[in-house]
Amino acid sequence: MASVVLKNVVKIYDNKVTAVHDFNLNIRDKEFVVFVGPSGCGKSTTLRMIAGLEEISGGTVEIDGEVVNDLQPKDRHIAMVFQNYALYPHMTVYDNMAFPLRIQKMPEDEIYERVTHAAEILGITDYLLRKPRALSGGQRQRVAIGRAMVRDSKVFLMDEPLSNLDAKLRNQMRAEIILLRKRLDTTFIYVTHDQTEAMTLGDRIVIMKDGYIMQVGSPGDVFYHPGNLFVAEFIGAPKMNTFKAELVKEDGEYYVKAFGSKLIADGKRGEDLKAKGVPGQQIILGVRPEHMFLASDGDPNAIECTLEVSEMMGSELHLHAITDDGTRLIVRVQTINLTPEQRKSLEIGKRIRVTFEGKVMHFFDAETEENILYPYIPEEV
Amino acid sequence: MSKQENYDPSEIKRHMGMSAKNRISNTVIYIVLIIMSIVWLAPFVFIVLQSFRVESTWMVGYVVPKTWGLDNYINLAKTDFWHWYTNTFIMALATAVGQTVIVLCMSYTLSRFRFKMRNGLMRFMLILGMFPGMLSMIILYRLLKDLNMTQANAVPGLILVYIASSGMGYYVSKGFFDTVPKTLDEAARIDGATRAQVLWKIILPMAKPIVIYTILTAFMGPWGDFVVARYISMNTPAGMNVAVGLNSWLSADQIISRYTMFCAGGVIVAIPVTILFMCLQRYYVEGVTGGAVKG
Numbered sequence: 188m189a190s191v192v193l194k195n196v197v198k199i200y201d202n203k204v205t206a207v208h209d210f211n212l213n214i215r216d217k218e219f220v221v222f223v224g225p226s227g228c229g230k231s232t233t234l235r236m237i238a239g240l241e242e243i244s245g246g247t248v249e250i251d252g253e254v255v256n257d258l259q260p261k262d263r264h265i266a267m268v269f270q271n272y273a274l275y276p277h278m279t280v281y282d283n284m285a286f287p288l289r290i291q292k293m294p295e296d297e298i299y300e301r302v303t304h305a306a307e308i309l310g311i312t313d314y315l316l317r318k319p320r321a322l323s324g325g326q327r328q329r330v331a332i333g334r335a336m337v338r339d340s341k342v343f344l345m346d347e348p349l350s351n352l353d354a355k356l357r358n359q360m361r362a363e364i365i366l367l368r369k370r371l372d373t374t375f376i377y378v379t380h381d382q383t384e385a386m387t388l389g390d391r392i393v394i395m396k397d398g399y400i401m402q403v404g405s406p407g408d409v410f411y412h413p414g415n416l417f418v419a420e421f422i423g424a425p426k427m428n429t430f431k432a433e434l435v436k437e438d439g440e441y442y443v444k445a446f447g448s449k450l451i452a453d454g455k456r457g458e459d460l461k462a463k464g465v466p467g468q469q470i471i472l473g474v475r476p477e478h479m480f481l482a483s484d485g486d487p488n489a490i491e492c493t494l495e496v497s498e499m500m501g502s503e504l505h506l507h508a509i510t511d512d513g514t515r516l517i518v519r520v521q522t523i524n525l526t527p528e529q530r531k532s533l534e535i536g537k538r539i540r541v542t543f544e545g546k547v548m549h550f551f552d553a554e555t556e557e558n559i560l561y562p563y564i565p566e567e568v
Numbered sequence: 569m570s571k572q573e574n575y576d577p578s579e580i581k582r583h584m585g586m587s588a589k590n591r592i593s594n595t596v597i598y599i600v601l602i603i604m605s606i607v608w609l610a611p612f613v614f615i616v617l618q619s620f621r622v623e624s625t626w627m628v629g630y631v632v633p634k635t636w637g638l639d640n641y642i643n644l645a646k647t648d649f650w651h652w653y654t655n656t657f658i659m660a661l662a663t664a665v666g667q668t669v670i671v672l673c674m675s676y677t678l679s680r681f682r683f684k685m686r687n688g689l690m691r692f693m694l695i696l697g698m699f700p701g702m703l704s705m706i707i708l709y710r711l712l713k714d715l716n717m718t719q720a721n722a723v724p725g726l727i728l729v730y731i732a733s734s735g736m737g738y739y740v741s742k743g744f745f746d747t748v749p750k751t752l753d754e755a756a757r758i759d760g761a762t763r764a765q766v767l768w769k770i771i772l773p774m775a776k777p778i779v780i781y782t783i784l785t786a787f788m789g790p791w792g793d794f795v796v797a798r799y800i801s802m803n804t805p806a807g808m809n810v811a812v813g814l815n816s817w818l819s820a821d822q823i824i825s826r827y828t829m830f831c832a833g834g835v836i837v838a839i840p841v842t843i844l845f846m847c848l849q850r851y852y853v854e855g856v857t858g859g860a861v862k863g
């Protein structure tokens with residue numbers, strides 16, 4: 188159990204490529220932090236710098252108040268689970284899990300106790316005498332987690348641990364990691380490229396792009412108040428719809444002009460706009476697919492578009508449509524609410540009319556792509 | 569119902585056609601292989617037969633001895649043979665240990681560590697390896713003479729020579745280490761292992777064929793060496809290895825009385841190596857192919 192503090196951490200590879208720029212983050216004791224971002228964003232590199240597998244080119248990493256820049260991985264008191272499991276193929280499951288303890292020269296009795304205890308929690312007791320090659324992917328990942336569990340490490344690092352598993356198993360293991368976290372009650376740093384994993388597991392999510400932190404916040408924060416367009420589009424599936432639009436201030440009221448429609452910003456959004464006194468300007472308007480719906484016939488401000496693809500997901504339909512000026516958008520429609528006439532009208536190639544409420548709009552600066560109302564302000568480290 | 573009834577007759581015919589073709593090509597292959605093994609084995613069989621001949625110690629015009637006996641083997645004890653044999657054995661053993669340790673450490677280093685001039689060093693060793701080793705003989709002799717490690721004291725000197733340049737033979741084992749995923753090293757280091765522990769506890773147990781291959785080649789070098797050993801021992805029987813010693817019996821004044829003993833000595837020299845190879849052949853082949861193909 189320990190805090191992990193990264194101050195101005197920089198990673199420059201030998202070929203002069205900068206993988207991580209000025210990374211500042213304070214991970215609190217017992218917190219579950221997820222690094223998420225597209226491939227090549229520097230999330231794994233940052234994790235490997237914390238682990239000591241990658242040299243730190245600049246800045247400091249502190250674990251439990253101690254600067255660990257020059258410490259070997261073995262002296263950092265961390266445990267790590269790798270994407271490809273990294274089990275020792277010549278050892279049995281038991282020996283794999285006992286390895287870190289044997290290196291510490293722990294008495295065999297205690298090793299036995301710890302390994303069998305961990306195996307019981309993970310449900311791999313029956314496989315203790317097998318070699319890794321005789322195990323399935325899910326079982327291997329359990330062994331890898333077990334090997335990390337048996338030690339009293341201060342920080343638990345996981346580098347895309349579920350990426351090699353099939354979708355069903357991934358969901359199951361995700362739930363198990365949540366349970367494991369409760370049981371171990373230690374600091375977790377988890378790397379993934381999957382926003383669902385990030386949202387479901389993390390206390391806080393660190394969204395990265397090209398070596399920069401785009402936003403740090405709780406799952407609710409990053410979903411409801413994305414600091415910029417990148418975060419807005421990265422978090423949430425299907426991704427947020429964005430349109431070029433104009434924010435107009437008229438008689439102290441705000442509305443958005445897009446596709447010739449006039450969409451009034453009411454509710455909390457309208458209040459916040461007024462409170463901040465935001466001037467009228469060109470913006471990028473963001474609306475999540477689940478916040479859009481099919482407009483009623485009389486609605487004068489609905490957006491006209493043509494249905495291109497309709498994906499039946501069971502409880503909902505994902506409608507991919509294109510507006511007359513060529514902007515693509517996605518609408519998630521609950522199938523249970525559809526009338527038979529509506530169902531009939533949702534044929535590919537047909538015109539549909541969609542709309543959304545003013546309170547679900549996100550406003551991004553057309554140039555900086557920052558959230559106009561809720562810009563992300565990095566926390567001081 | 570037997571399974572065979574389900575076969576399509578044309579399929580069976582096609583198989584028969586193929587097996588006839590296979591038979592012919594197999595026959596050719598076996599004939600070639602048999603001829604090759606005869607050519608290979610003939611000298612060895614010849615030497616073994618000569619070593620059991622007791623009616624004459626000189627060369628004769630026939631192959632199979634007229635009188636069989638162990639005299640030649642027994643008489644070896646009256647010569648320096650066992651002294652040379654021990655010399656060779658000590659040298660081969662020491663070299664096998666020293667060279668294996670150095671080669672494995674070197675290979676692991678070059679496979680896993682990234683340091684300045686790593687590529688430069690590898691290229692330099694590649695070029696250095698293109699020069700025949702004989703070129704260094706004169707300077708080696710001078711150096712060892714200054715250290716008093718020639719002639720009667722040639723054994724430690726030769727061990728030094730055999731081990732000295734062994735780091736350059738890293739290619740095969742580095743090729744194998746390169747195929748072991750790096751995350752295994754990383755996992756072990758996080759589990760608390762030092763670099764040395766990673767090598768000994770994780771990598772080497774997985775690299776058994778390579779280790780055995782390295783030991784075998786390291787052992788074989790000094791065991792069969794003639795040129796360097798001859799040069800460093802300089803006609804002093806106390807410092808000779810078995811190849812040089814036996815060769816000294818082939819001089820004009822000795823060969824008449826020692827020719828069959830020479831053959832007996834040759835047989836004894838071959839025994840340990842043959843046994844080693846028979847036991848470890850599997851690993852040796854795995855080592856050569858495993859390291860070379862993937863490297």
